[in-house]
Structures are given as structure tokens and as C-alpha cells.
Amino acid sequence: MIDRSDKLTLLENAAFQRFLFAMIEAGGVFEATATMADGRTLFLEGRRSLALEMLRDLDAVQPLPLPGGVPIQTLIQTLRERVQSAHKETGFD
DSSP: OOOHHHHHHHHHOHHHHHHHHHHHHHTTTTSOOOOOTTSOHHHHHHHHHHHHHHHHHHHTTOSSOOSSSOHHHHHHHHHHHHHHHSOOOOTTO
16 A cells, blocks of 8 residues: 555656556546447446546545535546646657
């Protein structure tokens, strides 16, 4: 288990924020509940559940409660804004 201070350190790191946002997107957090007809529903819901669990875990270590009434959604929005406005690191900078 990762302790609170490690989680806070990770959340302050721009590269980790970009990684976390990519994992949230890959997990299907922004998608409607899976209704795949090919039998992949449980697989897709498992990915989504893991991404949401990561968000709940990180949300729990926020130093101050996030505004908005839905903390996980606020954390997602905060990550989205930071990732979209952050300078992208490249090997050529």
C-alpha cells in the first residue's frame, strides 16, 4: 500500500498527472456503462472499476476537500485541465 505522502508527491508531479489522466481515459471513466454485445462487458467494466478505484484512492489524500459536491468528478476535471494546459515534455526541449 502506498502511504499518503507518496500519493501527494505523485499528484504534484505533472508527468504523473498526464499518466493518470491517460489511465483514466483508457479505463473508460468518461464512457457510458459498457454494453458490448460481444461479451466484453465484464472486461470493460473491470477496467472502468479499477480506474475509479484509483481516483477514489487519490481523492482521499487531497489536502483540502475539493469543491463541487462530487469529489471524484472534480479530481477528474482538475486533472483534465492540468493535462490540457501543461507543457508537454519532449526529448528535444
